[in-house]
Amino acid sequence: MSGASHRGTSNRDQVLSAVPVGAETPDVDVVVIGAGPAGLSAALNLARSRHRVLVLDANRPRNAATLASHGYLTRDGISPLELRKLGLAELDQYPDTAFQRARVDSIRRVANGFAVAASGHRGAAGSIAVRTTTRMVVLASGLSEVLPELPSIHHYYGTSLHSCLVCDGYEKRDQALALLGETDDLAERALLVSRWSRNLIVFTNGVGMVTAEQEAVLAERGIRVERAPIRDVVGDRSGMTGVALESGEVIARVGGFIRPRYVTTVDYAGELNLAVTAEGFLEVDAYGRTSVPWVYAAGDLTPPGPKQLIIAAGAGAMVAGGINRDETLQPASSTELSGTLK
Numbered sequence: 001m002s003g004a005s006h007r008g009t010s011n012r013d014q015v016l017s018a019v020p021v022g023a024e025t026p027d028v029d030v031v032v033i034g035a036g037p038a039g040l041s042a043a044l045n046l047a048r049s050r051h052r053v054l055v056l057d058a059n060r061p062r063n064a065a066t067l068a069s070h071g072y073l074t075r076d077g078i079s080p081l082e083l084r085k086l087g088l089a090e091l092d093q094y095p096d097t098a099f100q101r102a103r104v105d106s107i108r109r110v111a112n113g114f115a116v117a118a119s120g121h122r123g124a125a126g127s128i129a130v131r132t133t134t135r136m137v138v139l140a141s142g143l144s145e146v147l148p149e150l151p152s153i154h155h156y157y158g159t160s161l162h163s164c165l166v167c168d169g170y171e172k173r174d175q176a177l178a179l180l181g182e183t184d185d186l187a188e189r190a191l192l193v194s195r196w197s198r199n200l201i202v203f204t205n206g207v208g209m210v211t212a213e214q215e216a217v218l219a220e221r222g223i224r225v226e227r228a229p230i231r232d233v234v235g236d237r238s239g240m241t242g243v244a245l246e247s248g249e250v251i252a253r254v255g256g257f258i259r260p261r262y263v264t265t266v267d268y269a270g271e272l273n274l275a276v277t278a279e280g281f282l283e284v285d286a287y288g289r290t291s292v293p294w295v296y297a298a299g300d301l302t303p304p305g306p307k308q309l310i311i312a313a314g315a316g317a318m319v320a321g322g323i324n325r326d327e328t329l330q331p332a333s334s335t336e337l338s339g340t341l342k
């Protein structure tokens, strides 16, 4: 599926063909923001539930740094790009669906639902601006990660260094690993990493918090804590080879895990005043209903935050179920759309 192009389905053409810049495309049932596993799974199940669905995506998935995704049943080891391609191809089989590469800038309430505005990426093939109105919105735009500020850290992220233990721990088993982070949960994280390798050094960069008691517990498992400031992650063409301290000392490590900080980037939905948790994730119920009627959310941007592909996909399917229930059990006329659902 490329762009919001025509696929020869008359109903779909009527609804979605006019997506080019500045065009109004009223009466889309659901706009899904984000074509990661959460958004695509929601869209697929909504399409199968006979909704007209437009998926908008800025093409910046959280796992863009990695070449192989693990732990997704039947797709263990698949490349993230391939998984997304398969998801889009499955969606493409259904009438009244469209996918457009565009970044959503704003969502506003209008009389019969919501107005969504998205901009195209200059230089990105097939990316165009979109103005559309929709009865419902699914937010599935994921998270942004903030890594410790080390000059070369992004160079090794997704290959030598990872953040998800279950996703990438197995490939790192029994290797000489580093845990890098500036958060206060490093000790717990280190204990979890020790499931895959006890040849582990925790690097706090002089910022991350590990108490003396926690350090003693870690020491019992042979895990060392290095509190000195880090200059950089170092390596060669084969990958990471060590962690260089400000002192000049290089501690040999062939890979490991980073504990990032996570930021939900839903500024585009600011006008909706959605309720968020203390940690900044969107508050949702079991069906992904947010605090605003007819606005749903699924995936990494909901509590408890970063997940796995299959969990995000499952949450997307739950949202589709929630929308079906809300529409069918409490029919959505245009007046009800601006009313209270829960």
Ligand SMILES: Cc1cc2nc3c(=O)[nH]c(=O)nc-3n(C[C@H](O)[C@H](O)[C@H](O)COP(=O)(O)OP(=O)(O)OC[C@H]3O[C@@H](n4cnc5c(N)ncnc54)[C@H](O)[C@@H]3O)c2cc1C
Binding pocket: 033, 034, 035, 036, 037, 038, 039, 056, 057, 058, 059, 060, 061, 062, 063, 064, 065, 066, 068, 069, 070, 071, 072, 102, 103, 104, 105, 140, 141, 142, 143, 145, 157, 158, 162, 163, 164, 167, 168, 265, 268, 298, 299, 300, 301, 306, 307, 308, 309, 310, 312
């Ligand atoms: C390096 C790395 C490796 C990983 N490896 C694995 C693994 O092996 N196995 C596994 O199960 N999980 C893995 N994960 C976790 C997994 O990638 C996430 O849990 C999953 O992608 C979350 O899905 P999502 O649909 O919520 O968000 P995402 O997949 O991040 O998708 C969100 C989409 O929304 C789009 N978007 C954001 N803002 C906007 C906007 N304003 N307008 C339009 N679109 C927007 C983004 O471009 C993106 O495409 C990994 C994560 C990282 C960081």
